[in-house]
Amino acid sequence: GPMHEFLKALPKCEHHMHLEGSLEPSLLFSLASLNKIPLPTTDTAFTSPETLLRRYRAFTSLDDFLHYYFIGMSVLITSSDFEALATAYFERAHADGVLHAEVFFDPQAHTSRGVRYEDVVDGFRAAQEKARQKWGLTSELIVCVLRHLPVEDGMAMYRAAIPDLEAGRVKGLGLSSTELGNPPGKYKAIFDDAVARGFNRTAHAGEEAGVEYMASALHDLHVTRVDHGIKLTQDPAVLKEFVDAKILITMCPLSNVELRCIPSIADLPIRKYLDEGVRFSINSDDPAYFGGYILDNYCAVQDTFGLEKKEWEVVVRNSIEGSWCAEERKREIL
Ligand code: ADE
Ligand code: ZN
Secondary structure, three states: OHHHHHHHHOOEEEOOEEHHHHOOHHHHHHHHHHHOOOOOOOOHHHHOHHHHHHHHOOOOOHHHHHHHHHHHHHHOOOHHHHHHHHHHHHHHHHHOOEEEEEEEEOHHHHHOOOOOHHHHHHHHHHHHHHHHHHHOOEEEEEEEEEOOOOHHHHHHHHHHHHHHHHHOOOOEEEEEOOOOOOOHHHHHHHHHHHHHOOOEEEEEEOOOOOHHHHHHHHHHHOOOEEEEOOOHHHOHHHHHHHHHOOOEEEEOHHHHHHOOOOOOHHHOOHHHHHHHOOEEEEOOEOHHHHOOOHHHHHHHHHHHHOOOHHHHHHHHHHHHHOOOOOHHHHHHHO
Protein backbone atom coordinates (compact mmCIF):
# COMPACT_ATOMS: atom_id res chain seq x y z
CA GLY A 1 0.00 0.00 0.00
CA PRO A 2 0.96 3.71 -0.01
CA MET A 3 2.37 3.60 3.54
CA HIS A 4 4.78 0.85 2.51
CA GLU A 5 6.00 3.04 -0.38
CA PHE A 6 6.41 5.91 2.10
CA LEU A 7 8.45 3.65 4.42
CA LYS A 8 10.62 2.41 1.54
CA ALA A 9 11.42 6.00 0.53
CA LEU A 10 12.41 7.11 4.05
CA PRO A 11 16.19 7.73 4.44
CA LYS A 12 16.86 4.74 6.65
CA CYS A 13 19.88 3.84 8.79
CA GLU A 14 20.33 0.30 10.08
CA HIS A 15 22.20 -0.15 13.39
CA HIS A 16 21.45 -3.71 14.42
CA MET A 17 22.33 -6.29 11.78
CA HIS A 18 24.80 -9.13 12.28
CA LEU A 19 26.63 -9.77 8.99
CA GLU A 20 26.80 -13.49 9.82
CA GLY A 21 23.02 -13.32 10.32
CA SER A 22 22.57 -12.21 6.71
CA LEU A 23 23.88 -15.58 5.44
CA GLU A 24 21.00 -16.90 3.32
CA PRO A 25 20.60 -20.70 3.21
CA SER A 26 21.36 -20.71 -0.54
CA LEU A 27 24.77 -19.05 0.00
CA LEU A 28 25.33 -21.23 3.09
CA PHE A 29 24.97 -24.40 1.03
CA SER A 30 27.05 -23.13 -1.89
CA LEU A 31 29.93 -22.06 0.40
CA ALA A 32 29.75 -25.36 2.31
CA SER A 33 30.19 -27.13 -1.01
CA LEU A 34 32.94 -24.78 -2.28
CA ASN A 35 34.93 -24.94 0.99
CA LYS A 36 34.17 -28.63 1.62
CA ILE A 37 32.72 -27.88 5.06
CA PRO A 38 30.54 -30.75 6.29
CA LEU A 39 27.10 -29.77 7.61
CA PRO A 40 25.56 -31.85 10.43
CA THR A 41 24.24 -35.15 9.06
CA THR A 42 22.33 -35.93 12.26
CA ASP A 43 20.02 -32.91 11.86
CA THR A 44 17.59 -33.28 8.95
CA ALA A 45 17.19 -29.48 8.87
CA PHE A 46 20.47 -29.46 6.93
CA THR A 47 19.04 -31.59 4.08
CA SER A 48 18.51 -28.57 1.82
CA PRO A 49 18.14 -24.77 1.89
CA GLU A 50 14.36 -25.31 1.96
CA THR A 51 14.37 -27.63 5.00
CA LEU A 52 16.76 -25.26 6.77
CA LEU A 53 14.45 -22.29 6.13
CA ARG A 54 11.53 -24.30 7.45
CA ARG A 55 13.46 -25.07 10.66
CA TYR A 56 14.22 -21.36 11.09
CA ARG A 57 10.48 -20.66 11.32
CA ALA A 58 10.32 -22.91 14.43
CA PHE A 59 12.94 -21.22 16.67
CA THR A 60 12.02 -21.50 20.34
CA SER A 61 14.58 -19.15 21.96
CA LEU A 62 17.73 -17.09 21.42
CA ASP A 63 19.93 -20.13 22.15
CA ASP A 64 17.92 -22.34 19.74
CA PHE A 65 18.64 -19.75 17.00
CA LEU A 66 22.30 -19.31 18.03
CA HIS A 67 22.89 -23.05 17.55
CA TYR A 68 22.00 -22.70 13.83
CA TYR A 69 23.69 -19.30 13.54
CA PHE A 70 27.11 -20.64 14.61
CA ILE A 71 26.87 -23.77 12.44
CA GLY A 72 25.81 -21.61 9.49
CA MET A 73 28.77 -19.25 9.69
CA SER A 74 31.23 -22.18 9.83
CA VAL A 75 31.12 -22.25 5.99
CA LEU A 76 32.82 -18.80 5.85
CA ILE A 77 36.56 -19.34 5.32
CA THR A 78 38.25 -16.89 2.93
CA SER A 79 38.17 -13.12 2.74
CA SER A 80 36.21 -13.48 -0.50
CA ASP A 81 33.53 -15.49 1.38
CA PHE A 82 33.18 -12.61 3.86
CA GLU A 83 33.13 -10.13 0.98
CA ALA A 84 30.36 -12.09 -0.80
CA LEU A 85 28.34 -12.26 2.42
CA ALA A 86 28.53 -8.52 3.07
CA THR A 87 27.96 -7.60 -0.59
CA ALA A 88 24.72 -9.60 -0.67
CA TYR A 89 23.54 -7.78 2.47
CA PHE A 90 24.46 -4.30 1.18
CA GLU A 91 22.67 -4.94 -2.11
CA ARG A 92 19.53 -6.02 -0.25
CA ALA A 93 19.75 -3.10 2.20
CA HIS A 94 20.11 -0.66 -0.70
CA ALA A 95 16.99 -2.15 -2.32
CA ASP A 96 15.12 -1.47 0.96
CA GLY A 97 16.18 2.19 1.01
CA VAL A 98 19.02 1.98 3.54
CA LEU A 99 21.50 4.87 3.11
CA HIS A 100 23.79 4.03 6.02
CA ALA A 101 24.36 0.71 7.85
CA GLU A 102 26.33 -0.04 11.01
CA VAL A 103 26.83 -3.78 11.04
CA PHE A 104 27.95 -6.25 13.69
CA PHE A 105 30.39 -9.10 13.25
CA ASP A 106 31.67 -11.84 15.58
CA PRO A 107 35.48 -12.28 15.18
CA GLN A 108 35.68 -14.91 17.93
CA ALA A 109 33.37 -17.24 16.01
CA HIS A 110 35.86 -17.19 13.11
CA THR A 111 39.27 -17.06 14.83
CA SER A 112 38.19 -20.05 16.99
CA ARG A 113 37.91 -22.03 13.70
CA GLY A 114 41.33 -20.95 12.44
CA VAL A 115 40.15 -18.06 10.26
CA ARG A 116 42.36 -14.97 10.62
CA TYR A 117 40.77 -11.81 12.04
CA GLU A 118 42.43 -9.81 9.22
CA ASP A 119 40.80 -11.97 6.53
CA VAL A 120 37.36 -11.32 8.02
CA VAL A 121 37.88 -7.55 8.20
CA ASP A 122 39.56 -7.37 4.75
CA GLY A 123 36.60 -9.15 3.13
CA PHE A 124 34.06 -6.92 4.83
CA ARG A 125 36.01 -3.76 3.99
CA ALA A 126 36.19 -4.71 0.30
CA ALA A 127 32.39 -5.10 0.28
CA GLN A 128 31.91 -1.79 2.14
CA GLU A 129 34.02 0.08 -0.41
CA LYS A 130 32.13 -1.43 -3.36
CA ALA A 131 28.74 -0.67 -1.74
CA ARG A 132 29.79 2.95 -1.31
CA GLN A 133 30.96 3.24 -4.93
CA LYS A 134 28.06 1.34 -6.48
CA TRP A 135 25.08 2.43 -4.38
CA GLY A 136 26.32 5.39 -2.30
CA LEU A 137 25.59 3.21 0.73
CA THR A 138 27.89 4.10 3.63
CA SER A 139 28.61 1.62 6.41
CA GLU A 140 30.58 1.01 9.59
CA LEU A 141 31.72 -2.19 11.31
CA ILE A 142 31.06 -2.97 14.99
CA VAL A 143 32.96 -5.85 16.69
CA CYS A 144 30.94 -7.92 19.12
CA VAL A 145 32.22 -9.72 22.19
CA LEU A 146 30.51 -13.14 22.39
CA ARG A 147 29.09 -13.61 25.86
CA HIS A 148 28.76 -17.43 25.73
CA LEU A 149 32.59 -17.59 25.72
CA PRO A 150 34.90 -16.73 28.64
CA VAL A 151 35.45 -13.00 29.32
CA GLU A 152 39.18 -13.54 28.71
CA ASP A 153 38.45 -14.67 25.11
CA GLY A 154 36.45 -11.50 24.61
CA MET A 155 39.27 -9.40 26.03
CA ALA A 156 41.79 -11.07 23.68
CA MET A 157 39.53 -10.38 20.67
CA TYR A 158 39.05 -6.77 21.79
CA ARG A 159 42.82 -6.30 22.13
CA ALA A 160 43.32 -7.63 18.60
CA ALA A 161 40.70 -5.18 17.31
CA ILE A 162 42.16 -2.09 19.05
CA PRO A 163 44.28 -0.99 16.04
CA ASP A 164 41.18 -1.08 13.80
CA LEU A 165 39.13 0.74 16.45
CA GLU A 166 41.86 3.39 16.83
CA ALA A 167 42.01 3.83 13.04
CA GLY A 168 38.21 3.98 12.64
CA ARG A 169 38.17 0.89 10.39
CA VAL A 170 35.94 -0.56 13.10
CA LYS A 171 33.57 2.07 14.51
CA GLY A 172 32.48 0.54 17.79
CA LEU A 173 32.29 -2.27 20.33
CA GLY A 174 29.22 -4.45 20.92
CA LEU A 175 28.16 -7.38 23.10
CA SER A 176 26.08 -10.26 21.75
CA SER A 177 25.13 -13.97 22.00
CA THR A 178 23.55 -15.72 25.02
CA GLU A 179 22.11 -13.02 27.29
CA LEU A 180 20.56 -14.89 30.25
CA GLY A 181 23.21 -15.59 32.89
CA ASN A 182 25.69 -13.17 31.26
CA PRO A 183 24.77 -9.72 32.58
CA PRO A 184 26.54 -6.73 31.01
CA GLY A 185 28.54 -6.01 34.18
CA LYS A 186 30.55 -9.20 33.56
CA TYR A 187 32.25 -7.38 30.63
CA LYS A 188 33.07 -4.17 32.52
CA ALA A 189 36.86 -4.51 32.18
CA ILE A 190 36.63 -4.63 28.37
CA PHE A 191 34.20 -1.73 28.14
CA ASP A 192 36.17 0.37 30.69
CA ASP A 193 39.12 0.24 28.30
CA ALA A 194 36.84 1.22 25.40
CA VAL A 195 35.55 4.18 27.46
CA ALA A 196 39.13 5.29 28.19
CA ARG A 197 40.03 5.12 24.49
CA GLY A 198 36.84 6.90 23.41
CA PHE A 199 35.41 4.03 21.34
CA ASN A 200 31.66 3.88 20.60
CA ARG A 201 29.87 1.29 22.72
CA THR A 202 26.65 -0.69 22.52
CA ALA A 203 25.36 -3.93 24.06
CA HIS A 204 22.51 -6.35 23.53
CA ALA A 205 20.33 -6.03 26.63
CA GLY A 206 16.67 -6.48 27.44
CA GLU A 207 16.08 -9.07 24.71
CA GLU A 208 15.37 -12.22 26.79
CA ALA A 209 16.53 -10.71 30.10
CA GLY A 210 14.81 -7.93 32.03
CA VAL A 211 15.29 -4.19 32.41
CA GLU A 212 18.03 -4.72 35.01
CA TYR A 213 20.33 -5.87 32.17
CA MET A 214 19.56 -2.61 30.35
CA ALA A 215 20.39 -0.61 33.47
CA SER A 216 23.65 -2.56 33.82
CA ALA A 217 24.59 -1.81 30.18
CA LEU A 218 24.13 1.90 30.93
CA HIS A 219 25.76 2.02 34.39
CA ASP A 220 28.51 -0.61 34.06
CA LEU A 221 29.41 -0.41 30.34
CA HIS A 222 28.53 3.27 29.68
CA VAL A 223 26.92 2.43 26.35
CA THR A 224 25.34 5.09 24.13
CA ARG A 225 23.05 2.54 22.46
CA VAL A 226 21.24 -0.60 23.64
CA ASP A 227 20.37 -3.42 21.22
CA HIS A 228 16.80 -4.82 21.47
CA GLY A 229 16.04 -2.98 24.73
CA ILE A 230 12.35 -3.82 24.79
CA LYS A 231 12.03 -3.97 28.62
CA LEU A 232 11.93 -0.29 29.68
CA THR A 233 8.22 -0.55 30.56
CA GLN A 234 9.33 -2.69 33.55
CA ASP A 235 10.94 0.29 35.33
CA PRO A 236 9.87 3.93 34.86
CA ALA A 237 13.03 5.21 36.59
CA VAL A 238 15.31 3.37 34.14
CA LEU A 239 13.11 4.52 31.25
CA LYS A 240 13.62 8.13 32.38
CA GLU A 241 17.40 7.59 32.52
CA PHE A 242 17.33 6.34 28.91
CA VAL A 243 15.29 9.36 27.80
CA ASP A 244 17.52 11.85 29.66
CA ALA A 245 20.76 10.27 28.34
CA LYS A 246 19.30 10.12 24.78
CA ILE A 247 20.26 6.44 24.48
CA LEU A 248 19.23 4.90 21.14
CA ILE A 249 17.40 1.58 21.40
CA THR A 250 17.95 -0.57 18.29
CA MET A 251 14.76 -2.61 18.07
CA CYS A 252 14.28 -5.72 15.93
CA PRO A 253 10.56 -6.56 15.74
CA LEU A 254 10.59 -9.73 13.61
CA SER A 255 13.52 -11.14 15.59
CA ASN A 256 11.71 -10.67 18.92
CA VAL A 257 8.66 -12.57 17.66
CA GLU A 258 10.69 -15.33 15.92
CA LEU A 259 12.79 -15.94 19.08
CA ARG A 260 9.65 -15.91 21.26
CA CYS A 261 10.74 -12.90 23.33
CA ILE A 262 7.21 -11.55 22.72
CA PRO A 263 4.05 -13.30 21.42
CA SER A 264 3.45 -10.75 18.63
CA ILE A 265 4.59 -7.39 17.22
CA ALA A 266 1.73 -5.74 19.14
CA ASP A 267 3.58 -6.57 22.38
CA LEU A 268 6.48 -4.25 21.49
CA PRO A 269 6.58 -0.97 23.49
CA ILE A 270 6.54 1.14 20.29
CA ARG A 271 3.61 3.35 21.39
CA LYS A 272 4.99 3.81 24.90
CA TYR A 273 8.51 4.68 23.66
CA LEU A 274 7.15 7.25 21.18
CA ASP A 275 4.92 8.85 23.82
CA GLU A 276 7.67 8.92 26.47
CA GLY A 277 10.41 10.16 24.13
CA VAL A 278 12.57 7.02 24.19
CA ARG A 279 14.70 7.12 21.02
CA PHE A 280 14.70 3.99 18.89
CA SER A 281 15.53 2.65 15.43
CA ILE A 282 13.97 -0.31 13.60
CA ASN A 283 16.33 -3.05 12.39
CA SER A 284 16.51 -6.61 11.05
CA ASP A 285 19.02 -8.32 13.46
CA ASP A 286 19.61 -11.56 11.48
CA PRO A 287 17.51 -11.11 8.33
CA ALA A 288 18.38 -14.46 6.73
CA TYR A 289 17.13 -16.26 9.86
CA PHE A 290 14.07 -14.22 10.84
CA GLY A 291 12.18 -13.99 7.56
CA GLY A 292 12.68 -10.32 6.75
CA TYR A 293 15.03 -7.43 6.01
CA ILE A 294 14.74 -3.90 7.40
CA LEU A 295 11.78 -2.77 5.29
CA ASP A 296 9.80 -5.87 6.35
CA ASN A 297 10.42 -4.78 9.96
CA TYR A 298 9.27 -1.19 9.25
CA CYS A 299 6.14 -2.54 7.51
CA ALA A 300 5.34 -4.95 10.36
CA VAL A 301 5.47 -2.04 12.83
CA GLN A 302 3.28 0.10 10.58
CA ASP A 303 0.72 -2.68 10.02
CA THR A 304 0.45 -3.21 13.79
CA PHE A 305 0.71 0.31 15.24
CA GLY A 306 -0.46 2.52 12.36
CA LEU A 307 2.00 5.33 13.05
CA GLU A 308 1.48 8.82 11.62
CA LYS A 309 3.96 10.02 8.98
CA LYS A 310 5.15 12.62 11.52
CA GLU A 311 5.94 9.82 13.98
CA TRP A 312 7.99 7.95 11.35
CA GLU A 313 9.88 11.18 10.73
CA VAL A 314 10.80 11.22 14.43
CA VAL A 315 11.98 7.58 14.23
CA VAL A 316 14.09 8.35 11.15
CA ARG A 317 15.56 11.54 12.64
CA ASN A 318 16.52 9.69 15.83
CA SER A 319 18.06 6.89 13.72
CA ILE A 320 20.23 9.37 11.85
CA GLU A 321 21.20 11.30 15.00
CA GLY A 322 22.05 8.08 16.84
CA SER A 323 24.35 6.86 14.07
CA TRP A 324 28.12 6.76 14.51
CA CYS A 325 28.95 8.34 11.15
CA ALA A 326 30.39 11.82 10.59
CA GLU A 327 28.05 14.79 11.21
CA GLU A 328 28.49 15.75 7.55
CA ARG A 329 27.12 12.36 6.44
CA LYS A 330 24.15 12.76 8.81
CA ARG A 331 23.27 16.10 7.17
CA GLU A 332 23.51 14.48 3.72
CA ILE A 333 21.11 11.70 4.73
CA LEU A 334 18.48 13.92 6.38
N1 ADE B 1 23.75 -12.61 17.68
C1 ADE B 1 23.09 -12.56 16.53
N2 ADE B 1 21.81 -12.25 16.75
C2 ADE B 1 21.66 -12.08 18.08
C3 ADE B 1 20.58 -11.75 18.93
N3 ADE B 1 19.35 -11.52 18.47
N4 ADE B 1 20.81 -11.67 20.26
C4 ADE B 1 22.01 -11.91 20.76
N5 ADE B 1 23.07 -12.22 20.00
C5 ADE B 1 22.89 -12.31 18.67
ZN1 ZN C 1 21.36 -8.80 17.54
